[in-house]
Amino acid sequence: MTERVFNFSAGPAMLPEPVLEEARENLLSLGDTGIGILEHSHRGPAFKKVYEDAVAHCRQLADIPEDYHILFLHGGASMQFCMLPMNFLTPDATADYLITGRWSQRAIEQAQRFGQTHVVCSSKDRNFCYIPKERQYSERPTYVHFTSNNTIYGTQFTTEPDVPEGAFLACDASSDIFSRPIDITKYGLIYAGAQKNLGPSGIALAIIRDDLVQRGAENLPDMLQYRTHAKHNSAYNTPSTFGIYVMGLVFKWLLDQGGLAAMEERNRAKANKLYEYLDQSSLFQPTADADSRSMMNITFVTGNDELDAKFCSEAAEQGLAGLKGHRSVGGMRASIYNAFPERGVDALIDFMRDFEAKNG
Amino acid sequence: MTERVFNFSAGPAMLPEPVLEEARENLLSLGDTGIGILEHSHRGPAFKKVYEDAVAHCRQLADIPEDYHILFLHGGASMQFCMLPMNFLTPDATADYLITGRWSQRAIEQAQRFGQTHVVCSSKDRNFCYIPKERQYSERPTYVHFTSNNTIYGTQFTTEPDVPEGAFLACDASSDIFSRPIDITKYGLIYAGAQKNLGPSGIALAIIRDDLVQRGAENLPDMLQYRTHAKHNSAYNTPSTFGIYVMGLVFKWLLDQGGLAAMEERNRAKANKLYEYLDQSSLFQPTADADSRSMMNITFVTGNDELDAKFCSEAAEQGLAGLKGHRSVGGMRASIYNAFPERGVDALIDFMRDFEAKNG
Numbered sequence: 001m002t003e004r005v006f007n008f009s010a011g012p013a014m015l016p017e018p019v020l021e022e023a024r025e026n027l028l029s030l031g032d033t034g035i036g037i038l039e040h041s042h043r044g045p046a047f048k049k050v051y052e053d054a055v056a057h058c059r060q061l062a063d064i065p066e067d068y069h070i071l072f073l074h075g076g077a078s079m080q081f082c083m084l085p086m087n088f089l090t091p092d093a094t095a096d097y098l099i100t101g102r103w104s105q106r107a108i109e110q111a112q113r114f115g116q117t118h119v120v121c122s123s124k125d126r127n128f129c130y131i132p133k134e135r136q137y138s139e140r141p142t143y144v145h146f147t148s149n150n151t152i153y154g155t156q157f158t159t160e161p162d163v164p165e166g167a168f169l170a171c172d173a174s175s176d177i178f179s180r181p182i183d184i185t186k187y188g189l190i191y192a193g194a195q196k197n198l199g200p201s202g203i204a205l206a207i208i209r210d211d212l213v214q215r216g217a218e219n220l221p222d223m224l225q226y227r228t229h230a231k232h233n234s235a236y237n238t239p240s241t242f243g244i245y246v247m248g249l250v251f252k253w254l255l256d257q258g259g260l261a262a263m264e265e266r267n268r269a270k271a272n273k274l275y276e277y278l279d280q281s282s283l284f285q286p287t288a289d290a291d292s293r294s295m296m297n298i299t300f301v302t303g304n305d306e307l308d309a310k311f312c313s314e315a316a317e318q319g320l321a322g323l324k325g326h327r328s329v330g331g332m333r334a335s336i337y338n339a340f341p342e343r344g345v346d347a348l349i350d351f352m353r354d355f356e357a358k359n360g
Numbered sequence: 361m362t363e364r365v366f367n368f369s370a371g372p373a374m375l376p377e378p379v380l381e382e383a384r385e386n387l388l389s390l391g392d393t394g395i396g397i398l399e400h401s402h403r404g405p406a407f408k409k410v411y412e413d414a415v416a417h418c419r420q421l422a423d424i425p426e427d428y429h430i431l432f433l434h435g436g437a438s439m440q441f442c443m444l445p446m447n448f449l450t451p452d453a454t455a456d457y458l459i460t461g462r463w464s465q466r467a468i469e470q471a472q473r474f475g476q477t478h479v480v481c482s483s484k485d486r487n488f489c490y491i492p493k494e495r496q497y498s499e500r501p502t503y504v505h506f507t508s509n510n511t512i513y514g515t516q517f518t519t520e521p522d523v524p525e526g527a528f529l530a531c532d533a534s535s536d537i538f539s540r541p542i543d544i545t546k547y548g549l550i551y552a553g554a555q556k557n558l559g560p561s562g563i564a565l566a567i568i569r570d571d572l573v574q575r576g577a578e579n580l581p582d583m584l585q586y587r588t589h590a591k592h593n594s595a596y597n598t599p600s601t602f603g604i605y606v607m608g609l610v611f612k613w614l615l616d617q618g619g620l621a622a623m624e625e626r627n628r629a630k631a632n633k634l635y636e637y638l639d640q641s642s643l644f645q646p647t648a649d650a651d652s653r654s655m656m657n658i659t660f661v662t663g664n665d666e667l668d669a670k671f672c673s674e675a676a677e678q679g680l681a682g683l684k685g686h687r688s689v690g691g692m693r694a695s696i697y698n699a700f701p702e703r704g705v706d707a708l709i710d711f712m713r714d715f716e717a718k719n720g
Contacts, residue, residue, distance in 0.1 A: 005394035009401045012601055017388070020396055024387045028380050034365035034679065036380055038560045038606070041369045041682060074435035074562060075583060078597035082581035110581045195598050200398045202434060202562055202600025221442035221470045223435060237438035238555050240562025241372055242602065246398070319394065322401060 006344035009322035011196035054248030076193035087216035089115035101150035130289040149176035154299035180264035203243035301331030366704035369682035371556035414608030436553035447576035449475035456501040461510035490649040509536035514659035540624035563603035661691030
């Protein structure tokens with residue numbers, strides 16, 4: 001078999017090898033059923049067990065209270081940008097958004113079609129290279145929305161934003177979910193497209209408090225109401241059975257690694273190594289402010305576009321793939337989610353050191 | 361490896377073994393890239409080729425004209441039940457629906473939230489066991505919607521319904537798409553959840569004429585506009601990359617089988633064998649009217665619930681799985697989509713003959 005490379009892609013991204021190997025084993029027959037995982041009815045006993053295990057492992061992993069629903073929803077985080085305001089934002093009400101990058105911008109744009117929106121803070125003035133500390137909330141927002149980690153810009157919140165009384169906190173955690181411990185009780189809704197830290201693309205995990213499920217608008221198409229999916233255990237229509245299966249394997253793998261506290265320790269160690277190298281390098285500069293740095297996506301530049309391109313190209317030849325930064329930041333981006341191994345970070349630093357010696 | 365059984369599940373359903381084997385090969389490394397198919401960026405060159413091949417093979421397979429977009433959309437057919445009226449049905453306009461089962465019923469219910477609806481015909485009076493011939497259209501419908509094959513009830517349209525002038529034809533073809541030749545030019549929109557004839561669950565194929573893409577409502581959330589997905593080649597957000605990959609393999613497999621005319625011949629042969637046996641059986645009765653029979657889902661009963669249960673249970677022991685009928689029809693259902701092999705139908709008939717001899 002072809003040797004696997006270190007894949008720094010921002011998403012879809014590396015998955016744990018034991019998870020991929022188990023999925024491969026079960027593609028033509030899930031266990032001894034004689035029916036592949038893609039082919040099992042979502043109403044049958046074999047898939048029912050897959051679903052129940054996924055929910056149980058997710059609940060255990062993040063210590064999710066019983067009054068929160070664990071939903072597997074179609075369409076990734078972008079569909080949540082719609083469902084959140086459609087369910088909760090009425091024309092005369094206001095929703096507060098913290099604008100820290102392209103995805104929070106896209107989220108607020110969807111909300112503007114349903115009600116009033118208010119910008120709590122924005123780091124657009126410096127191309128989203130920091131998490132703003134000064135924040136101004138509207139008077140009585142329905143909810144406060146933020147993006148916990150900004151994939152493109154390499155920034156991350158270290159703590160949850162404040163939430164005015166009467167509002168609930170909603171979070172797009174697509175690029176850092178389950179990378180560190182989380183206090184679910186601070187959130188009304190937390191959601192994540194699966195393709196970075198959880199599984200295949202095209203499916204989202206949504207964790208939502210029961211009172212919000214009950215409160216959501218009722219005049220929406222059934223597919224766009226949280227209550228529909230909560231009532232039918234994510235099987236109102238045929239869910240992405242393979243997506244649920246792989247996410248379940250990832251939850252189990254995270255538990256086997258020691259859970260979220262252990263993952264934070266590993267993720268912090270990986271990121272710190274790379275930032276430490278960057279901070280002493282005379283060729284490479286990190287792009288995010290030091291107090292806003294992401295543990296998941298580490299962005300850096302040489303300041304010379306041609307040299308950046310040369311770096312990415314030579315790195316790829318050495319089995320370090322997907323390092324090209326997003327065009328709105330340029331340079332390089334190393335995405336090192338949960339499944340990305342520490343030895344891949346070591347290999348990157350070795351390569352950078354070598355590249356700096358030759359090109360510095 | 362465990363021997364594969366004959367899986368008569370209505371969906372998710374059997375996929376072609378060569379497709380599953382190829383997917384398995386590429387789960388840890390797509391070709392020689394060293395990155396598994398689940399882990400490739402949807403913006404990278406390797407996935408770009410997967411996407412382009414899928415579109416090209418789909419276009420070739422069904423002879424889809426260039427003014428139709430081939431879209432891969434989140435959420436299965438149920439999301440299309442919403443997107444269709446949201447994009448095209450205004451409060452003062454009317455959409456016509458042919459009601460031939462649970463899914464067309466669910467489709468019209470979503471449309472009722474956006475504008476007027478009109479029932480062209482309904483076979484509810486006889487538990488949807490036939491395709492009605494008498495049809496009455498509204499005066500100036502925006503579109504006419506029908507479900508070409510009714511998975512639960514085992515009925516299927518043999519030709520497209522008429523369409524009043526000025527309207528376009530919309531079709532949910534989830535359970536018979538690409539099972540026979542199709543004249544795409546008769547349709548404005550044809551869509552299908554993938555999990556029966558095309559691939560994994562959680563994704564839909566939608567083939568839509570360009571003038572409709574342009575005409576759709578513009579005040580909707582971006583994710584719910586066809587134009588968004590057409591403009592971005594189904595990658596406005598991260599699509600189900602694995603779903604597109606597997607569907608592409610299925611399109612290629614269908615071409616290798618000889619295309620849609622060859623598939624129709626095979627599907628007709630499989631279905632006819634089973635119906636011929638049912639028509640001469642004194643134990644089993646088919647439930648659909650003879651002129652409305654589906655080639656994809658064949659429903660039958662003994663008339664005795666206990667005997668039906670015994671049949672399903674003993675069949676499963678013989679490697680004939682998923683034969684239990686939907687609770688709203690009862691009895692048995694054999695779903696024999698494109699990927700279901702003829703020898704599985706032979707095995708079922710042998711078992712039925714044996715069961716009839718013992719229990720008749």
